[in-house]
Amino acid sequence: xxxxxxxxxxxxxxxxxxxxxxxxxxxxxxxxxxxxxxxxxxxxxxxxxxxxxxxxxxxxxxxxxxxxxxxxxxxxxxxxxxxxxxxxxxxxxxxxxxxxxxxxxxxxxxxxxxxxxxxxxxxxxxxxxxxxxxxxxxxxxxxxxxxxxxxxxxxxxxxxxxxxxxxxxxxxxxxxxxxxxxxxxxxxxxxxxxxxxxxxxxxxxxxxxxxxxxxxxxxxxxxxxxxxxxxxxxxxxxxxxxxxxxxxxxxxxxxxxxxxxxxxxxxxxxxxxxxxxxxxxxxxxxxxxxxxxxxxxxxxxxxxxxxxxxxxxxxxxxxxxxxxxxxxxxxxxxxxxxxxxxxxxxxxxxxxx
Amino acid sequence: xxxxxxxxxxxxxxxxxxxxxxxxxxxxxxxxxxxxxxxxxxxxxxxxxxxxxxxxxxxxxxxxxxxxxxxxxxxxxxxxxxxxxxxxxxxxxxxxxxxxxxxxxxxxxxxxxxxxxxxxxxxxxxxxxxxxxxxxxxxxxxxxxxxxxxxxxxxxxxxxxxxxxxxxxxxxxxxxxxxxxxxxxxxxxxxxxxxxxxxxxxxxxxxxxxxxxxxxxxxxxxxxxxxxxxxxxxxxxxxxxxxxxxxxxxxxxxxxxxxxxxxxxxxxxxxxxxxxxxxxxxxxxxxxxxxxxxxxxxxxxxxxxxxxxxxxxxxxxxxxxxxxxxxxxxxxxxxxxxxxxxxxxxxxxxxxxxxxxxxxxxxxxxxxxxxxxxxxxxxxxxxxxxxxxxxxxxxxxxxxxxxxxxxxxxxxxxxxxxxxxxxxxxxxxxxxxxxxxxxxxxxxxxxxxxxxxxxxxxxxxxxxxxxxxxxxxxxxxxxxxxxx
Ligand SMILES: Cc1cc2nc3c(=O)[nH]c(=O)nc-3n(C[C@H](O)[C@H](O)[C@H](O)COP(=O)(O)OP(=O)(O)OC[C@H]3O[C@@H](n4cnc5c(N)ncnc54)[C@H](O)[C@@H]3O)c2cc1C
Numbered sequence: 001x002x003x004x005x006x007x008x009x010x011x012x013x014x015x016x017x018x019x020x021x022x023x024x025x026x027x028x029x030x031x032x033x034x035x036x037x038x039x040x041x042x043x044x045x046x047x048x049x050x051x052x053x054x055x056x057x058x059x060x061x062x063x064x065x066x067x068x069x070x071x072x073x074x075x076x077x078x079x080x081x082x083x084x085x086x087x088x089x090x091x092x093x094x095x096x097x098x099x100x101x102x103x104x105x106x107x108x109x110x111x112x113x114x115x116x117x118x119x120x121x122x123x124x125x126x127x128x129x130x131x132x133x134x135x136x137x138x139x140x141x142x143x144x145x146x147x148x149x150x151x152x153x154x155x156x157x158x159x160x161x162x163x164x165x166x167x168x169x170x171x172x173x174x175x176x177x178x179x180x181x182x183x184x185x186x187x188x189x190x191x192x193x194x195x196x197x198x199x200x201x202x203x204x205x206x207x208x209x210x211x212x213x214x215x216x217x218x219x220x221x222x223x224x225x226x227x228x229x230x231x232x233x234x235x236x237x238x239x240x241x242x243x244x245x246x247x248x249x250x251x252x253x254x255x256x257x258x259x260x261x262x263x264x265x266x267x268x269x270x271x272x273x274x275x276x277x278x279x280x281x282x283x284x285x286x287x288x289x290x291x292x293x294x295x296x297x298x299x300x301x302x303x304x305x306x307x308x309x310x311x312x313x314x315x316x317x318x319x320x321x322x323x324x325x326x327x328x329x330x331x332x333x334x335x336x337x338x339x340x341x342x343x344x345x346x347x348x349x350x351x352x353x
Numbered sequence: 354x355x356x357x358x359x360x361x362x363x364x365x366x367x368x369x370x371x372x373x374x375x376x377x378x379x380x381x382x383x384x385x386x387x388x389x390x391x392x393x394x395x396x397x398x399x400x401x402x403x404x405x406x407x408x409x410x411x412x413x414x415x416x417x418x419x420x421x422x423x424x425x426x427x428x429x430x431x432x433x434x435x436x437x438x439x440x441x442x443x444x445x446x447x448x449x450x451x452x453x454x455x456x457x458x459x460x461x462x463x464x465x466x467x468x469x470x471x472x473x474x475x476x477x478x479x480x481x482x483x484x485x486x487x488x489x490x491x492x493x494x495x496x497x498x499x500x501x502x503x504x505x506x507x508x509x510x511x512x513x514x515x516x517x518x519x520x521x522x523x524x525x526x527x528x529x530x531x532x533x534x535x536x537x538x539x540x541x542x543x544x545x546x547x548x549x550x551x552x553x554x555x556x557x558x559x560x561x562x563x564x565x566x567x568x569x570x571x572x573x574x575x576x577x578x579x580x581x582x583x584x585x586x587x588x589x590x591x592x593x594x595x596x597x598x599x600x601x602x603x604x605x606x607x608x609x610x611x612x613x614x615x616x617x618x619x620x621x622x623x624x625x626x627x628x629x630x631x632x633x634x635x636x637x638x639x640x641x642x643x644x645x646x647x648x649x650x651x652x653x654x655x656x657x658x659x660x661x662x663x664x665x666x667x668x669x670x671x672x673x674x675x676x677x678x679x680x681x682x683x684x685x686x687x688x689x690x691x692x693x694x695x696x697x698x699x700x701x702x703x704x705x706x707x708x709x710x711x712x713x714x715x716x717x718x719x720x721x722x723x724x725x726x727x728x729x730x731x732x733x734x735x736x737x738x739x740x741x742x743x744x745x746x747x748x749x750x751x752x753x754x755x756x757x758x759x760x761x762x763x764x765x766x767x768x769x770x771x772x773x774x775x776x777x778x779x780x781x782x783x784x785x786x787x788x789x790x791x792x793x794x795x796x797x798x799x800x801x802x803x804x805x806x807x808x809x810x811x812x813x814x815x816x817x818x819x820x821x822x823x824x825x826x827x828x829x830x831x832x833x834x835x836x837x
Contacts, residue, residue: 057590058697080596109537116543117515130786138695139727140512140767142501142550143775143782144810145794149514149546158542170596192456196480198570198636220638262538266457283537305536321540326528330797331541337793349541 002131005048009160012043013129016343023343025156027066027095031102033311035155036319036347045097045160051075052163053137060120060137061168065097065161072096076168084112084169088245097161103153106245107203107214110195110265110280112169116152123163124151127339137165150334156345157353158338172202172216176226177237180211184269184278187211191281192266199225205244206278207251214241244279251277251288257313259287259296263305272296286310297321320349328352354416356395359440362416363398366408373397382441385426385433386488387774394421394435399443403523403559406442410557411527413440419803420525422553424465424496427488429691430772432500432552432808442557444495450474451560458565459518459535464495464558468502471563480565483510486768487676495558501550503768505601505675508726509634510566512768514549521560522548525799535562547794552770553805555798569634572600573644574668577651578625578658582606582721585627586701588654589725592631593698595650597643601632602726606705608685609678609720609733616681619674620667622658629656629725630675632668678722679733686718686735690747694758695767698728704761708732708754715750717743729767730758756781771809779809780816788813
């Protein structure tokens with residue numbers, strides 16, 4: 001028998017399917033800004049909350065999708081564990097479901113992996129109102145297609161996440177942050193060179209002529225790396241990375257459109273107007289300013305990358321990097337397999353679905 | 354389409370040497386690593402260029418002929434098993450490393466490149482490709498992606514899905530698509546995750562870009578002997594709860610220890626009921642610090658003997674016993690059947706006990722050698738195919754073990770894939786609606802169901818017919834490869 005809350009979600013799905021009136025799936029709305037404008041009748045998923053199972057020895061946490069991220073992080077913290085992908089929450093009410101659906105990861109991403117790398121299993125409702133489970137609570141599972149990872153970053157367009165199981169990791173025993181003054185090209189080269197050496201790197205950021213790196217691991221390893229790399233110790237490193245993750249640094253407060261550019265990490269500096277902040281060892285470049293999206297996408301594509309209009313700007317066009325027609329067609333068909341009536345978050349990802 | 358017409362069609366763009374049609378040429382392709390299943394394909398094609406692959410796919414698509422892609426054929430679930438009325442496409446000639454970027458730490462390779470060849474090419478730069486299936490000297494990266502293969506170092510470094518950045522693939526209609534990016538973000542759905550582990554059923558990979566990692570400064574292994582396997586299993590949880598993520602964490606039980614020691618003289622304690630091998634890697638300082646903690650935890654957890662490898666030679670010797678465990682077991686039994694279930698680590702003692710009980714019920718010995726850190730079991734069921742009824746008993750026992758894994762909250766396969774072998778157990782793992790969604794995903798890529806049809810995802814009808822567990826073992830096909 002279904003739990004009453006899930007039954008009510010299911011009824012909403014069936015009704016939407018029957019009436020053709022789409023649903024806007026919402027955790028807390030903390031990521032409403034991301035992707036195409038939300039459309040449809042809001043289905044509030046936040047009441048479906050609570051940690052279902054957390055066994056620190058298993059390194060696995062299972063929680064209902066409406067659980068506030070903060071609650072999960074507190075439970076992990078109490079056991080000296082963490083979400084290794086350091087998701088941004090952008091609001092104290094951000095939920096686990098929204099975190100997985102948006103697929104956004106934080107500063108540790110380039111060194112530990114993204115949300116999708118830590119999703120082990122999901123329980124969900126598809127567009128027929130059927131309750132389905134994929135993956136599970138084990139580290140390795142290759143039975144059937146990997147639907148649970150597919151849900152990460154799908155922006156609620158494939159189904160309603162009910163429960164998610166995540167792999168978690170021990171919190172590093174020690175962390176230290178170092179700062180270095182250098183130009184952008186040197187910073188990109190340095191971040192990549194260091195990433196190719198056995199150093200306990202866990203985050204990098206280049207902003208305003210300054211490279212900041214974080215070291216995480218056993219106390220002795222962090223100390224040894226600190227001696228080796230030099231630089232100046234960063235006071236209050238924890239607060240710095242938290243501000244980066246939540247986009248509270250001055251760079252993000254310019255009130256200009258914000259572009260998220262993804263590039264092969266060692267790519268040379270982008271010679272484009274606007275200000276830039278670099279993360280992920282060079283793989284993630286934020287551009288702030290009144291930027292010609294088409295020109296940006298052209299330049300970025302040539303280097304094997306892509307650009308997303310992250311905040312502000314003209315969101316009437318493609319917010320996400322346009323797909324080739326072959327890829328768009330496959331994705332449209334996948335969408336239809338999950339959501340045959342097209343009721344979940346239409347247009348949130350691409351206008352075609 | 355008649356075979357002759359198909360050959361003529363393919364002959365328009367493939368040289369004669371790339372099309373095999375004679376029985377003796379087809380024979381080497383009739384099975385993969387799961388040799389209990391054999392099937393001669395209608396014909397074999399061995400393309401050399403991506404363009405030829407595209408034309409082969411288009412031809413099969415037009416003609417409605419099914420196609421199975423094949424890497425090195427080391428798969429253990431029958432994924433590359435040919436179809437009698439189908440084309441088998443060998444990707445063996447796609448064996449070039451196209452580009453290696455030491456600074457950006459990525460390698461773009463063709464799908465037929467052997468797993469180990471990537472690490473060898475990266476070694477001069479102090480880099481390597483992390484997933485290390487024990488078949489790594491033979492298996493291809495294309496096969497690794499199709500199976501989402503793992504190795505001993507998965508616990509810390511992840512599976513194939515965590516270590517690839519980008520795929521170029523062709524759909525059944527011959528359309529080229531690029532998925533993922535070296536830049537970590539990828540627009541749209543995460544098709545990289547969907548294609549990894551898709552067992553050749555959604556698209557054919559023509560290029561794989563993998564992530565390269567810096568080689569750790571130091572690796573060291575600790576071996577602990579235990580008086581019973583339950584304590585060994587519990588010690589795994591203790592290590593992890595203490596915040597240690599070992600690079601490798603493996604358990605062998607008494608039967609496996611005895612067999613391995615007799616075979617390679619690794620120096621295992623013969624009086625132990627179980628041993629735990631715990632490898633730590635990282636910076637010099639980190640490893641020194643953690644080795645001390647690991648020794649304390651293992652002692653507190655009831656280890657009766659402890660040994661830390663003092664040098665690289667000793668480390669390799671301790672691993673040699675583990676890596677040779679499968680062939681070692683092969684020396685003490687005429688046949689064995691390797692299972693691949695996964696369970697939550699906390700259930701290790703319970704599941705191992707149940708397997709022991711079932712071993713008595715079925716009257717067949719079991720050797721346990723497994724990736725304890727990931728909860729990935731590889732029980733080896735010992736049997737004699739020449740003794741009447743033993744193969745059937747081994748099969749039934751194996752099926753029960755997989756169902757036990759599902760009951761313990763785990764999965765029927767951790768790294769070997771479903772293929773044809775575990776297709777019935779898929780009915781235990783998934784309900785009809787979930788299976789229907791898998792078919793929907795398949796349809797999104799391959800509406801005509803021509804890519805590796807009949808593998809990995811059972812029809813709902815088949816599940817309805819499936820009563821008892823019915824799985825098959827196989828004699829070893831690659832006896833000289835180390836096995837996990
Ligand atoms: C001795 C031994 C030890 C092993 N140890 C391990 C281990 O430790 N861990 C582990 O995970 N596995 C292990 N395996 C299993 C096996 O080696 C892996 O599954 C491996 O990834 C298969 O690679 P392959 O090139 O042989 O692929 P094949 O067996 O040829 O094919 C496997 C699947 O991949 C598909 N495929 C191959 N190439 C392509 C392509 N280019 N595009 C699309 N689909 C493709 C095939 O259709 C098939 O479904 C072991 C096997 C043996 C024999």
